[in-house]
Amino acid sequence: MEELLQSVKIGINEKIYVKDPESSDLGKRIVQESILMISEMGFESFTFKKLGTKIGSNESSIYRYFENKHKLLLYLTSWYWGWIEYRLVFSTNSIADAKLKLEKAIEIVTKNTVEDSAFSHINEPLLNKIVINEYSKSYLTKEVDTENKEGYFGIYKRLVNRISKMITNVAVDYEYPSSLASTILEGSLHQHFLRDHFSSLTDCHEDNDPTQYFLHLVFTILKS
Amino acid sequence: MEELLQSVKIGINEKIYVKDPESSDLGKRIVQESILMISEMGFESFTFKKLGTKIGSNESSIYRYFENKHKLLLYLTSWYWGWIEYRLVFSTNSIADAKLKLEKAIEIVTKNTVEDSAFSHINEPLLNKIVINEYSKSYLTKEVDTENKEGYFGIYKRLVNRISKMITNVAVDYEYPSSLASTILEGSLHQHFLRDHFSSLTDCHEDNDPTQYFLHLVFTILKS
DNA sequence: GCAAAAATAATAGTATTACTATCATATCAT
DNA sequence: ATGATATGATAGTAATACTATTATTTTTGC
Numbered sequence: 001m002e003e004l005l006q007s008v009k010i011g012i013n014e015k016i017y018v019k020d021p022e023s024s025d026l027g028k029r030i031v032q033e034s035i036l037m038i039s040e041m042g043f044e045s046f047t048f049k050k051l052g053t054k055i056g057s058n059e060s061s062i063y064r065y066f067e068n069k070h071k072l073l074l075y076l077t078s079w080y081w082g083w084i085e086y087r088l089v090f091s092t093n094s095i096a097d098a099k100l101k102l103e104k105a106i107e108i109v110t111k112n113t114v115e116d117s118a119f120s121h122i123n124e125p126l127l128n129k130i131v132i133n134e135y136s137k138s139y140l141t142k143e144v145d146t147e148n149k150e151g152y153f154g155i156y157k158r159l160v161n162r163i164s165k166m167i168t169n170v171a172v173d174y175e176y177p178s179s180l181a182s183t184i185l186e187g188s189l190h191q192h193f194l195r196d197h198f199s200s201l202t203d204c205h206e207d208n209d210p211t212q213y214f215l216h217l218v219f220t221i222l223k224s
Numbered sequence: 225m226e227e228l229l230q231s232v233k234i235g236i237n238e239k240i241y242v243k244d245p246e247s248s249d250l251g252k253r254i255v256q257e258s259i260l261m262i263s264e265m266g267f268e269s270f271t272f273k274k275l276g277t278k279i280g281s282n283e284s285s286i287y288r289y290f291e292n293k294h295k296l297l298l299y300l301t302s303w304y305w306g307w308i309e310y311r312l313v314f315s316t317n318s319i320a321d322a323k324l325k326l327e328k329a330i331e332i333v334t335k336n337t338v339e340d341s342a343f344s345h346i347n348e349p350l351l352n353k354i355v356i357n358e359y360s361k362s363y364l365t366k367e368v369d370t371e372n373k374e375g376y377f378g379i380y381k382r383l384v385n386r387i388s389k390m391i392t393n394v395a396v397d398y399e400y401p402s403s404l405a406s407t408i409l410e411g412s413l414h415q416h417f418l419r420d421h422f423s424s425l426t427d428c429h430e431d432n433d434p435t436q437y438f439l440h441l442v443f444t445i446l447k448s
Numbered sequence: 449g450c451a452a453a454a455a456t457a458a459t460a461g462t463a464t465t466a467c468t469a470t471c472a473t474a475t476c477a478t
Numbered sequence: 479a480t481g482a483t484a485t486g487a488t489a490g491t492a493a494t495a496c497t498a499t500t501a502t503t504t505t506t507g508c
Contacts, residue, residue, distance in 0.1 A: 042366040136360040142266040203400040
C-alpha cells in the first residue's frame with residue numbers, strides 16, 4: 001500500500017500550468033515553497049518575485065511554470081481536491097452500505113487534514129489552510145465562466161458530484177442532493193474558518209468539529 | 225410607513241470610513257457609482273481612479289471618504305447586512321410563533337433582493353450581486369483578526385446571532401444553532417453563486433430557489 | 449566527449465496600482 | 479468679507495505584474 005501510493009500522481013488539467021511542475025526539481029520547489037509562503041503571508045501579499053528570492057531562483061523562471069499567481073492557486077487547490085478525491089474513492093470503495101459510505105465520505109471531506117508521506121514536497125495541513133483561506137478567491141472572479149469552460153474546476157465538480165450521488169444512494173427521494181453536497185464542502189471550509197476567526201458564529205470548537213456538525217445535519221435530513 | 229422608512233439610516237461602524245459618505249452629495253455619488261462599477265467589472269478591476277473619472281471627481285477626493293477600496297467594500301457589505309437586518313427585525317417583530325418567525329427570517333435572508341425605494345442612491349439588487357461575488361474577500365484576509373476586533377464585522381455577526389437565537393427558540397435542544405445560522409447565510413450566497421456559474425453543483429434553479437432548499441433543510445433538522 | 453537543445457538566470461523595461469503630498473480653487477457659514 | 483471646509487489638480491513614489499532579450503548552465507543524444 002505504501003509503495004502503491006508512492007507511484008500515484010494527482011492529475012491536473014494541463015491548461016492550468018505552462019510546464020508541469022512535477023516534471024522538474026525547480027517545479028517541485030516552486031510548489032513546495034509557494035505552499036509555505038502563501039499559508040504564511042496570505043495570497044495577496046505573495047508574489048513571484050518573493051518566491052524567486054526564497055527558492056534562490058529567478059522570477060522569470062517561475063513564469064515558465066505558471067502564467068501568474070492565480071493559475072498557481074488553481075494548481076494548488078486542484079491538487080488538494082484531487083488528493084481529497086483520491087482518498088475518498090480509496091476509502092469508500094470497499095464499503096457496500098450506502099449510509100456508511102456517505103458517512104466515511106463526509107469524514108474525509110470535513111476533517112482537519114493530516115500529513116501524507118506519499119507526497120514529500122507537499123505539506124498537506126498547510127495546503128488545507130490555504131484552501132480554507134483562499135479557495136473562494138479562485139472562482140470569485142470575472143473570469144469564472146471562461147475558466148470553468150476550460151475545465152479548471154473539473155476535479156472539484158467531480159468531487160461534489162460523487163458526494164451528491166452518495167446522498168442519492170442513501171435517500172433517493174431527497175430533492176437537493178447537489179446543493180447538499182456543495183453545502184458540505186463549502187460549508188465545512190467556512191466552519192473551519194469561523195472556528196479560527198469568528199468563534200461566536202460557530203458551535204465547532206475542540207470536541208464539536210465540523211465533521212460532527214455535518215454528520216448530524218446530513219443524516220437527520222436524509223432520515224426523514 | 226413609507227415616511228418612516230425615509231428617515232431610517234443604516235448605522236455603520238465609524239472606523240470603516242474617514243468621512244461619512246451619507247453626509248454629502250459627493251459621498252453618496254461615491255457609494256452609488258461604486259456599486260454600479262464593482263458589480264459590473266468586479267472588485268479586483270475596480271479602482272478609485274476609475275471611479276473618480278466616472279463620477280467626474282478626483283481620485284484624491286475619494287480618499288477623503290475611504291482609506292482604500294477594501295474599506296469601501298466593508299462599507300458596502302456592512303450596509304447590505306444592516307439593511308437585511310433591519311428588514312428582518314421589522315418583519316419578524318410582530319410574529320409570535322417561533323417557527324413562523326424563523327421561516328420569515330430565512331426567507332428574507334435567502335431570497336433574491338428587490339429594490340427598496342427608501343434608499344435612492346443604493347441599487348439593492350446590484351449590491352446583492354456584489355455581496356454574492358465579493359463578500360468573502362472582505363474577511364478572507366491576513367487582517368481579519370484585527371479588523372474583527374475593531375468591530376468591522378459587527379452587523380454581520382449580530383445578524384448571525386439573531387438567527388441563531390431564533391433557531392434555539394424553535395428547538396432548544398439543537399446543538400449547533402450558530403453553525404446552522406452561519407451556514408444559512410453563507411450557504412445561501414454560495415447557492416446563488418452556483419446557480420449563476422456552476423449549475424451542475426446545485427439544485428437551485430428557477431422554481432427551486434435557495435429559500436426552498438434552506439427552509440426544507442432547517443425545518444427538517446429542527447423537527448427531529 | 450561534444451554539439452545542440454533545453455532549462456534557467458540576469459537584467460532591463462513597461463504600464464498600472466495604490467497610494468501620499470502639496471497647492472489651488474470653490475463653496476459655505478457667520 | 480473672512481475664514482473654514484470641501485473639493486480638484488498635479489506630481490511623485492514604491493510596488494506589482496508582468497514581457498522581452500540575452501547570457502549562462504545543464505541535459506541529452508550521438
